Amino acid sequence: MSNYEISLKSVYSRTAPTPEGLKVPSIFSLHWHQVETYKALCDPDIEVIINTALTGDGKSLAAFLAAMTNRTYTLSMYPTNELARDQLKQVQGYKDKFKPKYDPQIQRLTAAILEEYVNTGKLPSKLEALENVSSQFEILLTNPDLFHYIHNFYYLRGKIDNPDRLFRRIDEKYKLFVYDEFHIFSSPQVASVINTIVLMKHTANNKRKFLFLSATPNELLKGFLENAGINYKIINPVEAGAYKFESNGNNEGWRQISQPINLSFPQGLEPNLRSSSTWIEENAETVILKFFQDNPNSKGAIILNSIASVKKLLPKFKALFEPRWQVRENTGLTGETEKSNSVAEADLLLGTSTIDVGVDFQINFLVFEASDAGNFIQRFGRLGRHPGFTIYQAYALIPNFLVARLFEDKSHLLQGGETYDRITFTHAIRSAWIFKNQFTRYPQRWGGLQSYYIYNTLKSNSHIKEKYLDIDKKFGTSIQRGLGIKLEHMKAQYYRCKSETKEKIINEARSFRGSSQLDCAIYDLTNNHEPEAERFKMYNLPGILSNFVFELWDENSFIQKAKNVGISTKRFDKALCYLKLRDFREVREDWYFYYPGNIREFAATAKVQLLKNLEICQPHGSGIQKISDAVSRRNLVCYVCDRDRNFLRATLGLPMHLQVYPLTNEPEDRKPSYSIAFGQDALLLETVTWHLKPKDDEGWIC
Structure with missing residues (x-):
């Protein structure tokens, strides 16, 4: 098999003079985009900065320059734990070189670390753990999920706590909020972030800064910021001529980054x-x-x-x-x-x-x-x-x-x-890559449910109304303009779901990346070198069915074994089932979902709904019937479509991360013509299938 071969030139980034009053170690020569980002962070009129510097050009230093020189307490968010771990080393390295006088304490915070805080500190809940962490660390590296849930009133003890008990503490402590690699997210996360920014804009005593680091900025984000009246600035080194690709024998004022x-x-x-x-x-x-x-x-x-x-x-x-x-x-x-x-x-x-x-x-x-x-x-x-x-x-x-x-x-x-x-x-x-669906209708269809929930909480809580003058009106006006929604319509949709006992759909819409309806607790034997305590994990059932040899394990034995090695078992509470992963399959296993009822009826509704009695058909696999029974008992948020998934992917430009599975009502059908998606994927899929004409020609889906 032959190859096409090309070469890529080196990349040089333009340096810039250090702004007056900013002291940096002599080993640092700041790049143009780093200086411009710092200036934007110092500008009181700019609320959001979007830095689009190329990969490898030091966007991390741009984010933490203020923290190292101006005592800017910073909360930085990363889409993966691995990136947060990598950035922790970077930030500690900056601290060693800059030696800031106020000696900022730095901490990485994940769901697992938060649970550890609760257990080791013998705290009553995650609420107290989050309060402790926010009071102890001036630089906090976490994920955007946790930040989202804080500003959506999770972790609170119902009516006992005022809605702003936690988010107020976080927002007052930190002055800069960084979203790193934000381009990997889709419209649900964009809508979530806009809801959070608008809430903070109208509740914080002083303006807080938001910095998005992304070589490929999200167009939806920019549009929503404009509509919501949030003043933003894009730092774009390409448009500014801050890159060159030839050495020309003289690189003074330039640094090679690739x-x-x-x-x-x-x-x-x-x-x-x-x-x-x-x-x-x-x-x-x-x-x-x-x-x-x-x-x-x-x-x-x-x-x-x-x-x-x-x-x-x-x-x-x-x-x-x-x-x-x-x-x-x-x-x-x-x-x-x-x-x-x-x-x-x-x-x-x-x-x-x-x-x-x-x-x-x-x-x-x-x-x-x-x-x-x-x-x-x-x-x-x-x-x-x-x-x-x-x-x-x-x-x-x-x-x-x-x-x-x-x-x-x-x-x-x-x-x-x-x-x-x-x-x-x-x-x-x-x-x-001609077409990748951006799900532009999602904020109006589902993202607005988050907005309404926040709005309704602000409007109905007496403490909030006394503390923040006209907060409900201010938030409501901004978010309606920002996302292009009408809160009255969102209210009707919200209470329709409530009246039909479909609160699971509301919870899915209020989540950041969606729930884990089909996640299994696993004891992983596929890596012989792993420490015993790290063999206990959560992983999605479809991936297990397709790729692994496994056996069913009873819940009590799994939990007891985990406790014996000192594992906190709370994260396994909602597991679909408990499995031992013994090996991986050399050939991917073929399987599909089976529904014993009328699929055509579900598909015809063209709406996200709750579905029970779903089963799994798989030719091989230990314990498959018991796993299928566990799936069947769950009331799953899903979307059913009368097209096969290959058609949907090709026609709708679905991204790889959106999972669609084959579905049939014929147990021996090896080529199912229906498809099913779950959780947030179901919400997304519904927003892009409205124009598809049903196969039975019963009318247009809308």
Whole structure:
């Protein structure tokens, strides 16, 4: 199989004079975008800053410069725990170099760490733990989910606590709120963030600053900010001419942020789940191992979409590479110890999305899959960030039709053998991925339920009304303009769900990334080197059915074993079932959902609803009937469509993370013609199928 080969030029970022009054260590020469971000943070008229600097250009320093020099207490949010862990090291490094006089205390906070605070401190609830943490640390690194729930009145003790008990404490303590890598989120998270910003705008004594770090800013976000009357500024080094791609022998005033890279596009990869891992297996010795043999001091990464693919490839590469080179894994199923050590210790790291978002690799070799243009740019951006290697090589494993669009179409976005600057190349990649659904109708259909819940709480609570003058009117006016909603319509939708005992749908709409209706508690035996305490995890049932050999375990035995090794078991309370993962499947298992009733009737409603008695049909698998029974007992938030999932993905431009599963009412039907989505995915899917005409031609879905 031949490759298309291109080269990418180096990238240089323009430096800028340090603003007057700002003291930085002599080893730092600030980049243009860092200075402009600092100035925007000091401007009292700017509420939101969006920094679009390229990957590797020091956006993290831009975020924490104020914290290191001006005593700006900062709460920074990251979409993955792995990125938060990586950034903790960065921020501690800044503190060591800047040596701020007020000696800010720094802490990373995840759901697991929060539970640990509760248990070790013998606190009554997460509420007290969050209050303690916010009072002790001037720099807090967490996730946007936790921040969202704080501002949606979670963690409170019902009517005992005033609605602002927790969010007021957080908002008064921290002055800057950072959303890192925000482009990976979709419209539900954008709507959630707008609700939070508008709430804070009308309740904080002083204006708080919000900084979004993203090489590819979300257009929905910008539009909603404008509509809500929130003053924002975009820091765009590309438009400002703050990048160059040639050395020209004189780099004074410029700093190199990316090394020159050779990029190969293998041809002939079919658009299926196995093509990438097949290519990797076939080229493990002749391409990947040979690169390390020819360049013995190399470091590399293979980033794939599927945990199962990583699990299958890991033993093969260990057999090829070790003991000369160390091979490690880093996925959603990898324990905390391995995750924290793998990036630093591995010569070759195999991972999934846990390592593609913002993690700072020192590598010169990369093989990666990509599901869309943003994902491609994100993963490719892991390479070339550090000097010290003689060659930087990447292989992009994308389907043949995308390679054809890049190199063979009349537009000639790219030509083999040519050299490109990063801006031209990025534009070509974005042009090749023609369509990815942005779910623009979601905020009006479902995001507004969050808005109404907040509005109604502000309006109906006497403490809030006394403390914040006309808060309900101010919030209501801003959020209606911002999201383009009418709160009266949202009120009707809210109480209709309540009257039909569909509060689960309301809870799904109020969540940040959706609930975990099909998550199972697992005891993972697929990694022999994991500490015993880290074998206890949560993982989604569909992924287990497709990729793993497992056996059913009873709840009491699972919980007792977890307690015996000192594990907090609260996170397993809502588990669908309890399983032992024994091995991964070499061949992906075929399975589907089965509903014994009238699917056609559910599909015809074209609305998100609650569904019980759903079952699973799978040819093999230990304990499948008991698991199916557990699914059947649950009242699941779902959306049923009378199209198969391949049609939906192709027609609607559904992103990879949106999961749609086959559904049938014929137990022996191996090619189901219906599809089903759950939780937040169900809400999203409903908003984009309104124009599809039902197969039975009974009218238009609207």
